[in-house]
Amino acid sequence: MTILSYNFFYVYMNILFSYLPLSKIHLFLINLDLRKHFNMRFLPLRTMGDMRKDYVSERFMIISKKDDKVIDPKKMPFAPGNESMTNPSVLSLVAKDGMLQRLQDNDDEYVKNWTIRVFESKNPVVSINAENSYSDKPHYSEPAYGYHYVVVASPKPKDTFATIDPEQWANVLVVVQDRLRWLYTQKGVTYVSIYGDQGEAAGNNNPHPHLNLITFSTIPPIIESEAEASHNILNEKGVCVMCQTINAETGSTRQVLQTEGFIAFCPWASSQPYEFWIVPKKHITSFSKITQKDINDLSLILRSTLGGLSKTIKNVSYNLVFHLSPEKKNSRQIHWHIEIYPITKPRSGLERGYGIFLNDISPEQTAEKLGAASRKELANLVGII
Ligand SMILES: [Zn+2]
Ligand SMILES: [Zn+2]
Numbered sequence: 001m002t003i004l005s006y007n008f009f010y011v012y013m014n015i016l017f018s019y020l021p022l023s024k025i026h027l028f029l030i031n032l033d034l035r036k037h038f039n040m041r042f043l044p045l046r047t048m049g050d051m052r053k054d055y056v057s058e059r060f061m062i063i064s065k066k067d068d069k070v071i072d073p074k075k076m077p078f079a080p081g082n083e084s085m086t087n088p089s090v091l092s093l094v095a096k097d098g099m100l101q102r103l104q105d106n107d108d109e110y111v112k113n114w115t116i117r118v119f120e121s122k123n124p125v126v127s128i129n130a131e132n133s134y135s136d137k138p139h140y141s142e143p144a145y146g147y148h149y150v151v152v153a154s155p156k157p158k159d160t161f162a163t164i165d166p167e168q169w170a171n172v173l174v175v176v177q178d179r180l181r182w183l184y185t186q187k188g189v190t191y192v193s194i195y196g197d198q199g200e201a202a203g204n205n206n207p208h209p210h211l212n213l214i215t216f217s218t219i220p221p222i223i224e225s226e227a228e229a230s231h232n233i234l235n236e237k238g239v240c241v242m243c244q245t246i247n248a249e250t251g252s253t254r255q256v257l258q259t260e261g262f263i264a265f266c267p268w269a270s271s272q273p274y275e276f277w278i279v280p281k282k283h284i285t286s287f288s289k290i291t292q293k294d295i296n297d298l299s300l301i302l303r304s305t306l307g308g309l310s311k312t313i314k315n316v317s318y319n320l321v322f323h324l325s326p327e328k329k330n331s332r333q334i335h336w337h338i339e340i341y342p343i344t345k346p347r348s349g350l351e352r353g354y355g356i357f358l359n360d361i362s363p364e365q366t367a368e369k370l371g372a373a374s375r376k377e378l379a380n381l382v383g384i385i
Helices: 003-019 022-032 166-183 221-237 241-249 292-312 349-354 363-384
Strands: 050-053 060-062 089-096 099-103 114-120 141-143 148-152 191-198 210-216 255-258 262-265 276-280 317-323 337-343
Touching: 089 166, 114 166, 148 166, 166 191, 166 210, 166 292, 221 241, 221 317, 241 262, 241 276, 255 292, 255 363, 262 292, 276 292, 276 363, 292 337, 292 363
Parallel strands: none
Antiparallel strands: 050 060, 050 141, 089 099, 089 114, 114 148, 148 210, 191 210, 191 317, 255 262, 262 276, 276 337, 317 337
């Protein structure tokens, strides 16, 4: 190939990259079978990891290279006064005269006295500077392309998701909702995952409670499979499977707690002891459109159930994940919900090797304990408010 045609192709590909989600480009490239000719390196190489797919299944993993020195969590990088250890904030929420001000760091000037702080992760799982290289099966990989933001939920290192008050939770959720909307306006964002890890067994040794917002140019496999199954049931039976589930679990022995708009329950096929989900009772697919009233209600049930969980199991570690619909047009939808997975034991060979989970406490038993503890928390909170 001549230098001229290569240059033309390079410019053409750059224009394409700026308009299309990367996954579509990837398919496009496979279809034209151009990848072999061009050795799949169109843009300058940058240092970031890649996203690899299993030889056979749809399982993804990310090779995350930690090029920057990882800051020792014991140095409290998320604490007030240590703002320079993180990237500058894109939002610092500051309470002043009974109002919340939305500020952000400038150059070397850091906003002080914040209650919530949002910034790009210094050790991102994905990056918009991801290396644009692809490879085919059996060594399938695509760029780990995306944004990784951190939302610090409290300036106090001793706080956890189970101790911040519902008002603080509501502010956190509003901030998450704002960032979610903004991320979906960015190119190459097909899905935004939102999750928090509490405790070392959950993979987090940073004491400040914080949520991660990580975007992907493809839909994560678990969301894809939930959306696919929901779509099929809707087509077949004309009902939303989660709406049906809510009917079945309301007042059941697996119910943990209810508020006006939400229900918490331990799922019928809980994958681990004390797993529970929080689901809006109304059929709603988008978290980004829920109202302030819904957010206040959600904060109350989140705080009560997480409080109940921490009272039931001392020093409990858990993962908390938002399962939201993809917001792109024509994507299959799910009735959005939150899933909480307490980590009470290591995974067995049956779980890792066969995908069959061993649960030695039934969801009916755990719901009873969680329900009693969560109702107590709720009563205290409502008493305080
Ligand atoms: Zn529904
Ligand atoms: Zn789910």
